[in-house]
Amino acid sequence: MNIEATMKAEHNQIQYEKVKKYQRKMDLLKGLLFLSPSILLFSIFVFYPMVRTVYLSFFLTNQAGATTLFVGLENYKDIFTSPIFMKSLTSTLLFVLYTVPGTVIISLLFAVIANEKLKGIGFFRMIYSSSMGISVAAASVFWMFLFHPSIGFFNKILVQLGLDKIGWLTDPEWALISVSISTIWMNIGFTFLILLGGLQSIDSHLYESADIDGAGYFYKLRRITIPMLSPSLFFVTTISVINAFQTFGQIDMLTKGGPVNETNLIVYSIYREAFVNYQYGTASAQAVVLFIIILVMTVIQFKLGERKVHYQ
Amino acid sequence: MMMSLSKKVTLYTLLIISALFVFLPVIFAFLMSFMNSQDAMMGKIIPSVWTLDNYVKAFERLPLLQFLLNSLIISLLIMIGQLIFSSLAAYAFVFLEFKGRDFLFYLFIGTMMIPFEASIIPNFQTIRGLNLIDTYPGLALPFLATAFGTFLLRQTFKQIPKELKEASEIAGIGHFKYYLTVVLPIAKTSLVTLAIYSFLSAWNMYLWPLLSTTNDTVRTVQIGLKQLQSQETVNQWGVVMAGAMVVAIPTMILLFLGQKKLQKGLAEGALK
Numbered sequence: 195m196n197i198e199a200t201m202k203a204e205h206n207q208i209q210y211e212k213v214k215k216y217q218r219k220m221d222l223l224k225g226l227l228f229l230s231p232s233i234l235l236f237s238i239f240v241f242y243p244m245v246r247t248v249y250l251s252f253f254l255t256n257q258a259g260a261t262t263l264f265v266g267l268e269n270y271k272d273i274f275t276s277p278i279f280m281k282s283l284t285s286t287l288l289f290v291l292y293t294v295p296g297t298v299i300i301s302l303l304f305a306v307i308a309n310e311k312l313k314g315i316g317f318f319r320m321i322y323s324s325s326m327g328i329s330v331a332a333a334s335v336f337w338m339f340l341f342h343p344s345i346g347f348f349n350k351i352l353v354q355l356g357l358d359k360i361g362w363l364t365d366p367e368w369a370l371i372s373v374s375i376s377t378i379w380m381n382i383g384f385t386f387l388i389l390l391g392g393l394q395s396i397d398s399h400l401y402e403s404a405d406i407d408g409a410g411y412f413y414k415l416r417r418i419t420i421p422m423l424s425p426s427l428f429f430v431t432t433i434s435v436i437n438a439f440q441t442f443g444q445i446d447m448l449t450k451g452g453p454v455n456e457t458n459l460i461v462y463s464i465y466r467e468a469f470v471n472y473q474y475g476t477a478s479a480q481a482v483v484l485f486i487i488i489l490v491m492t493v494i495q496f497k498l499g500e501r502k503v504h505y506q
Numbered sequence: 507m508m509m510s511l512s513k514k515v516t517l518y519t520l521l522i523i524s525a526l527f528v529f530l531p532v533i534f535a536f537l538m539s540f541m542n543s544q545d546a547m548m549g550k551i552i553p554s555v556w557t558l559d560n561y562v563k564a565f566e567r568l569p570l571l572q573f574l575l576n577s578l579i580i581s582l583l584i585m586i587g588q589l590i591f592s593s594l595a596a597y598a599f600v601f602l603e604f605k606g607r608d609f610l611f612y613l614f615i616g617t618m619m620i621p622f623e624a625s626i627i628p629n630f631q632t633i634r635g636l637n638l639i640d641t642y643p644g645l646a647l648p649f650l651a652t653a654f655g656t657f658l659l660r661q662t663f664k665q666i667p668k669e670l671k672e673a674s675e676i677a678g679i680g681h682f683k684y685y686l687t688v689v690l691p692i693a694k695t696s697l698v699t700l701a702i703y704s705f706l707s708a709w710n711m712y713l714w715p716l717l718s719t720t721n722d723t724v725r726t727v728q729i730g731l732k733q734l735q736s737q738e739t740v741n742q743w744g745v746v747m748a749g750a751m752v753v754a755i756p757t758m759i760l761l762f763l764g765q766k767k768l769q770k771g772l773a774e775g776a777l778k
Contacts, residue, residue, distance in 0.1 A: 205778060214522040218604065218605075221602050221603055221604045222604035222605060222606075224598075224602055224604075224681055225602040225607060227597045228594045228595060228597050228602065228685075229594070229598045229610060229649075230597050231590075231591045231594060231651065232591050232594070232595040232614070232651040232656065233613075235591065235647075235648075235650050236614075236651050236653075238632065239625075239629055239632070239647070239651075239678065240617045240620050240625065241617075241620075241713050242575075242627030242628065242632075243626075243627075243628035243629050243632070243693045244620050244624075244625050246625075246628035246631075247624065247625055248625075250627065250628070254507075259627070259631050259702055270776065271629070292508070299568065300687070303524070304524055304528075306522065307517060307521055308507075308521070309519050310517055312509075312514070312517060312518070312521075315521075315560075318521045318524075318525055319765065319769075320765060321525045321529050322524070322525070322528055323761065323768075323769075324532065324758060324761065324762075325528070325530065325714070326706070326761055327754070327757040327758040327760065327761030328532070328710075328754045328757070328758065329709065329710035329728050329731075329753060329754065329757065330710060330712050330728070330730075331712060331728040331729075331731040331732055331735075331750075331753060332731060332751075332754040333754075334735075335530075335535070335731065335746055335749075335750040336531040336532065336750065337531060338735070339534065339535065339538065339743060339747070340531060340534070343539075344549075345546065345547065345548075345549040345743070346608065347530075347534060351759065363614050370525075370681040372728055379528070379531065382528065387768055387769045387772060388769075388772055390769055391769040391770055391772060394769075394770075400741035413581040425668075439621070440621050440622075440623045442623060442712065443712035443713065446712070446716070446732070447732060447735065457551055461713075464624075464626070464627075465625070465626070465713070468626070469630075469717065477627060478627055481623075481625065481626070481627065482624075484623065484624045485625075486623065488619060488621055488767070490623070492619050
C-alpha cells in the first residue's frame with residue numbers, strides 16, 4: 195500500500211466523521227422541529243399547570259384566582275382536617291373498589307363469549323362496545339330515568355316483586371352504589387374492545403395443541419386465555435383505576451355530589467371548591483392529592499405488573 | 507372445527523342475555539323519545555302512540571343545531587390537531603436519532619400520568635388569560651397534543667422497513683418529504699383509528715366545555731343536554747330522551763363503523 199492511498203483513506207475518514215457529526219446535529223435540530231408542537235402544547239397545558247397547581251396550593255387567593263397570601267402547608271392542614279374532604283377521599287376509594295373489578299370482570303366475560311366464531315357475532319360485538327360511543331351526559335340521562343323513584347325501571351321491578359322502592363340516587367346508603375353501577379355500564383364498551391383485541395391476538399396454535407391434549411374449556415381459559423391476556427387485563431385495570439379517580443360527568447348530572455356528600459368524588463370536590471366556592475388554594479391542594487394518588491397507583495401497578503404480567 | 511349444538515345454544519343464550527343487559531338503557535331511552543308525556547308518566551315501555559313531538563320540542567327549546575355544529579367543529583379541530591402533531595412526534599421518535607430522544611420519550615409517557623382534572627385550575631386561568639373563553643380554540647387547544655396518539659403511531663411507524671428509509675436517502679428524499687409521501691400513506695389505518703378515537707373522545711368531553719363556555723354560541727351538545735335535563739320537570743322525560751338520542755346517535759354510528767379498526771388499533775397502541 196503506498197502512502198498516498200493511506201493519506202487519502204485517512205482524509206476520507208476525517209471527512210466522514212465531519213459529515214457524521216454534521217448529520218447528527220441536523221438530526222437533533224430536525225427531531226426538535228418535529229417534536230416542537232407537542233412539546234410546546236405539553237409545556238403549556240400539562241407541565242406548567244402541574245407546577246402552578248403545586249404553587250397555588252401554598253397560597254390563599256382572591257376570587258379571580260390571583261395569589262394573595264402565602265400560607266405554607268395551611269391549605270393541606272385544612273383539607274385533611276375537613277370532614278367533607280376526608281369523606282370525599284373515602285367515597286372515591288370506595289367508588290374505585292366498586293367500579294374497577296366490576297368493569298373488568300363483566301367486560302372480560304363479554305369478550306370471552308364474543309370471541310367465539312359464530313354467525314352474527316359482529317352484531318353482538320357492536321352491542322357490547324356501544325357504550326364507548328355514548329357520552330357521559332347521554333348515559334347519565336339514560337340512567338337517571340332507570341333510577342327514577344316513581345317511573346324508573348328498577349323501582350317498577352321492585353314493586354312487581356312486592357318489595358319496597360329504593361331512592362337510588364337520594365338514599366345515602368344507595369347513591370354511591372347507583373352511580374357505580376351506571377359508571378360500570380359506561381366503561382364496559384372501551385374495556386370490552388381492548389380485551390377482545392387482546393383475545394384475538396392470542397395464537398390459535400396454543401388452543402389447537404391444548405385440544406389435542408384433550409384439555410377442557412375452563413382449563414384452557416385458566417391456563418391459556420388468562421395468562422396470554424394478562425397484558426391487556428393489566429392495561430384495562432390501570433386505565434379503569436385512573437378513570438375512576440377522574441370521574442366527574444356522571445356525578446354532576448346524577449347527584450351533584452349528594453346526598454350529604456355521599457357521592458362527592460374528588461374531582462367533583464375540586465371543581466366545587468374552585469369554581470363554586472372560589473377557594474383556589476384549597477382546591478389546588480386537593481388537586482395535588484389527586485395527582486399524588488394517581489402517581490402512586492401507576493407506580494404500584496407497574497411494579498406489580500412487571501412481575502405478574504406475561505408478555506409474549 | 508365444528509361446535510356441538512348444545513354449546514352453540516348455551517353461547518347464543520349467553521350472548522343474547524348479555525346484549526339485552528347492556529343495551530336495555532339505550533332501548534328504553536329510544537322508545538321513550540317517541541312517547542307522549544302521558545305514556546312516560548304512566549311508566550309505559552312501548553309508546554301507545556308514536557310521535558316526533560319530543561324531537562321538535564327539544565330543538566325548539568335549545569339551539570341544538572348550533573350545539574351540534576359547535577361540537578362538530580371542536581371535535582374536528584382536536585382530531586386534526588392530534589393527527590398532525592402526534593404523527594410528527596412519532597416520526598421523530600422512530601426515524602430520527604439524536605441526543606435526548608429517550609429523555610423526551612419518557613417526558614411524553616409522563617404526561618399520561620398527569621390527569622387533566624388535576625390541573626384544571628391553571629388551565630382555566632391560562633385560557634381565560636388568553637381571552638379564549640367562549641371560543642373554539644379555547645375549547646380545543648389543551649387537547650391538541652396526545653401521548654397516547656404518539657405511541658399508537660410510533661408503533662406503526664416502527665414496522666416500516668428500514669431499507670425503505672435507506673433507499674429514499676440515496677434518492678435524496680428529505681425527512682419531511684419522506685414523512686408526507688411515504689410514512690403517512692403506509693400508516694393510513696392507524697391514522698384512521700386515531701382519528702376515530704380522538705373524535706369520539708372530543709365529542710364526549712364534559713368537564714372542560716362546562717368550564718370554558720358561558721354562552722350558546724360555542725356551547726357543545728353535551729352541555730346542551732345538561733341544560734335540557736336540568737330544565738325539565740318529570741312529565742317531560744320524552745324531550746330529554748330525544749335530546750340524549752340526538753347527542754348519542756352520531757358517535758354511536760361512528761363507533762359502529764370504526765369498531766373493528768379501533769379494536770385492533772387500540773390494543774396495539776396500548777400494549778406494546
